[in-house]
Amino acid sequence: MYPFGKGFARFIPFILLLIPMGLYLVFYFGPSVMTVIYSFTDVKNIPGSSMKFVGLENYYDLFYSGNSGERWRSIINTLIFMFVVTIVQNGVALFVAVLINQRLRGDYFYRAVFFLPVVLGVAVVALIWSMMFDPMSGPVNMLYEWLFGYKDMFFASFTHAFGYIIFVQIWMYMGYSMLIFLAGLQSVPKDLYEAGYIDGTTKWQSFRHITFPLIAPSFTVNMLLSIIGAMSAFDIILATTDGRFNTRTMAYDVYKETFRGSLEMGLPSALSVVQFLIILVFVVVAVRQTRKREVEY
Known part of the structure; x- marks a missing residue:
């Protein structure tokens, strides 16, 4: 042949x-x-400049230099961002997907509404929520004042700005996770639910023992996308707070050190390698744990 x-x-x-x-x-x-090679050198972003091997000096400077405190804070912020976004985004997306899968009236309209933020783009989303969260005349601040009697600074708040960025990140990409879950839900054979109904299973038991094991591959995909997306997100931070008010993450630091910092390229390269290794660890652990729950039918 x-x-x-x-x-x-x-x-x-x-x-x-x-x-x-x-x-x-x-x-x-x-x-x-x-990038890996540059992380062990003193390469500079100057055409024609020489490059010298410096070993682990860049990695040492990341964690033990004068601004190492800010670097550790960025790492902690990144982990918080990753955990909250991954858990909340997938939880809300699964809940919405289950509701839409009930063949609600106008379900295609709901799909489009929830998926719309994905196609808007970061710049448009940042502009929308900057206007919504405007400290002076934003509608959300007016609602806060009416309900709770106080106003917030939102993206200009040292205590709340990072939480609002997490909310915007979830709002922006929840629709994508929802569609993946919805595709998994619609692939589950209906006769399994009928057999479970005959055996007297409740809705919760049906979801736990039939639905969730069969949509585990969708859950694995969403976990990976959420972890990688959250760990590498810097654009929404750049567009809303520009890293101020304790909102810096590792991805934002890589951007800042590369395009706004000094001409040194070795330090941001080392930071990129560290970020990749952290992502790799969490991805491997997440895949190993979620693949255990996958079943075939």
């Missing part, structure tokens, strides 16, 4: 695969490898 023909035609699919592979090597794998 020759599905692609004989002679030279057999090699055409492999030749065509070289194009995306080449793009991947040049624009993704190559820069990733160079």
Whole structure:
């Protein structure tokens, strides 16, 4: 059998695969490898400058230099951001997906409404919530004053700004997680629910023992996307607080050190490597735990 023909035609699919592979090597794998190499050097963002191997000096400076306190705070903020976003976003998305899967009237409209923030883009979302959370005349502040008798500074608050950024991140990407859960829910065979109903299972037992094990692959995908997205998010922070008011994360620090800091490239490269290793650890643990719950039907 020759599905692609004989002679030279057999090699055409492999030749065509070289194009995306080449793009991947040049624009993704190559820069990733160079980032690891740069993290052990004193390379500078100056054309023609020399590069010298400095070993673990950049990694030492990350955690033991004069501003190491801010670096540790960024790491803690990143972990808090990741945990809260992953848990709340997937919990709310699963709840909404279950509701929409009940064949509600106008379910396609609800899907579009919940998915709309995903396609708006970070700049538009940041503008919307900056106007909603305006400390002077924003509608949310007016509601706060009417309900609780006080006003908040929102994105300009040292105590609350980070929480509001987490809320906006969840609001922006919850619709994406919802669609993945909804696809998993709609793939569950209906006869399993009918068999469970005949056996006298309650709705909670049906969800726990039938629905959740069968949508575990969707849960795994959402966990991975949430962890990676939350750990690498910096754009919403840049667009709302620009890292002020105790809202800095590791991803934002990488951006700041690379494009707004000194001309040193070794330090942000080392920070990128540390961020990648943290993401890798949480992703591996999450995959191992969630894959245990997956079942086949």
